[in-house]
Amino acid sequence: MMKRLIKFFVCAIVSLIAINTYGQTNVVISLKIGDKVPDVVITHLLRNEHDIPMSDLYKNNVLIINFWATWCQPCIRELPILDSLAAVDKDKLNVLSVAYEKQEAVDAFFKKHPGINTSHIHISTDDKILIKYFKHFTIPHNIWIDKQGIVKYITSGEEITEKNISEFINNQPMDLHPKIDITNFDIWAPFHLSDSVFIYRSIFTSYIDGIPGGYTAAWVYKHPTERWLNRYFTYTSTKQQILWNALNRLMANQDYYRIVKIVTSDSTRFFWPEQCRQTFAKSTYKSRLEWEYKNTYCYELTLPQPVKDTVFFSDVLNDLERIFNINVTVENEVIPTCILKLKKGYTFKKPVNDSTYINLQQTHLSAHNVEVLHLFDFLNEKIKADKNKKSDDPPYVDETGIKTRIDLDVDFGKDHPTYTEVKNMISQKYGILFEDKPHPYPVTIVKDLTP
Numbered sequence: 001m002m003k004r005l006i007k008f009f010v011c012a013i014v015s016l017i018a019i020n021t022y023g024q025t026n027v028v029i030s031l032k033i034g035d036k037v038p039d040v041v042i043t044h045l046l047r048n049e050h051d052i053p054m055s056d057l058y059k060n061n062v063l064i065i066n067f068w069a070t071w072c073q074p075c076i077r078e079l080p081i082l083d084s085l086a087a088v089d090k091d092k093l094n095v096l097s098v099a100y101e102k103q104e105a106v107d108a109f110f111k112k113h114p115g116i117n118t119s120h121i122h123i124s125t126d127d128k129i130l131i132k133y134f135k136h137f138t139i140p141h142n143i144w145i146d147k148q149g150i151v152k153y154i155t156s157g158e159e160i161t162e163k164n165i166s167e168f169i170n171n172q173p174m175d176l177h178p179k180i181d182i183t184n185f186d187i188w189a190p191f192h193l194s195d196s197v198f199i200y201r202s203i204f205t206s207y208i209d210g211i212p213g214g215y216t217a218a219w220v221y222k223h224p225t226e227r228w229l230n231r232y233f234t235y236t237s238t239k240q241q242i243l244w245n246a247l248n249r250l251m252a253n254q255d256y257y258r259i260v261k262i263v264t265s266d267s268t269r270f271f272w273p274e275q276c277r278q279t280f281a282k283s284t285y286k287s288r289l290e291w292e293y294k295n296t297y298c299y300e301l302t303l304p305q306p307v308k309d310t311v312f313f314s315d316v317l318n319d320l321e322r323i324f325n326i327n328v329t330v331e332n333e334v335i336p337t338c339i340l341k342l343k344k345g346y347t348f349k350k351p352v353n354d355s356t357y358i359n360l361q362q363t364h365l366s367a368h369n370v371e372v373l374h375l376f377d378f379l380n381e382k383i384k385a386d387k388n389k390k391s392d393d394p395p396y397v398d399e400t401g402i403k404t405r406i407d408l409d410v411d412f413g414k415d416h417p418t419y420t421e422v423k424n425m426i427s428q429k430y431g432i433l434f435e436d437k438p439h440p441y442p443v444t445i446v447k448d449l450t451p
Helices: 002-025 054-058 073-088 103-112 162-169 239-248 277-282 288-295 309-324 372-382 419-430
Strands: 062-067 093-098 122-124 141-145 151-155 201-206 214-221 228-237 260-263 297-308 326-342 357-360 364-370 396-398 406-411 432-448
Touching (some): 054 093, 073 093, 201 309, 214 297, 228 239, 239 297, 239 309, 297 309, 309 326, 326 372, 357 372, 364 372, 372 396, 372 406, 406 419, 419 432
Parallel strands (some): 260 432, 326 396
Antiparallel strands (some): 062 141, 201 297, 214 228, 326 432, 364 406
């Protein structure tokens, strides 16, 4: 009885050891260039071959492990190339073509395509081991192994050429393009692999702690009549601020004359608490910081090439309509305006060439080939003591009747005249008049579609 117990105990220990050993051999570490391949046994070989230890394939020859599949056209084109190279250097090169597909499927494929010769290479099917040692996403995937069993190169199919194989067999220096497979790449996770080298990006986030509020733009060509840019970035900004920047194309800091109207059931979704004090006081926000976390955003649009500001901010507005769930339309409404008129007897000659500029100095203004509205929009915004304050004139309406662009040249006779003084000089020399009165004007209506 005691002998039986001892025998059973010994058997149990042996079984436990066997289980532990089996568990260890199933820990597969992905190999890289410079690593030695393990001496695993290659099974499920076509053409009734016996199982082959990996070392038998490289101990006297260099070895290429070629991962392929029956559905992969580049792989199928590569097979006869590998076979012909192995036939030429049959005493120096071994090729192991590895498929994860079942042996029956691979065998049926070759029977269907008898013209694909693979008689000089080993073909393994049902692979579950080698793919773990050599992880990859795409095929063909080729592993170049020297006579010591060291991984020397990992490439795609383009590197499989007679010249490269010959140099590899003869241990000559090679400059092969490495194949890189980011095997932990998650297609469902946010994409961050090229955050700093992207070609095009439109990105929108909620409040980010620790950054101030504001905006910036990458102007490639900045001019009142033609402005080009490829990047706009606004940070810790409200919906109203981002919308105004897009609709006004960054030409004025604030909407002083309400040419953009926002229709919403909750103004706290669009405006700072200081801009809607009563609504904010009645809201459920416990603090201004809580409101800021929920109602300020960061947004960036970067294009591969600069475009006109009208085109660029049209793209921005398309983004904002989707992001903010808003509808944007334009309607004529009567608002305060400044009507531009021309005195009788005054005319403007058509500019002699196509070059366009506005040159505003301390004591001089010159403009060439500019539209009347562009000129006065520019002056109205630029000539003021405080750049952050309201412009002198409301939006302009052109009733001058001038059909062409104009040239204009004025010496101020003093440093830094006021905008009113500049207007008087232009009026005296060129006959342009200014009249403030209500007038129909295109007003942008932003309707909040969120309940």
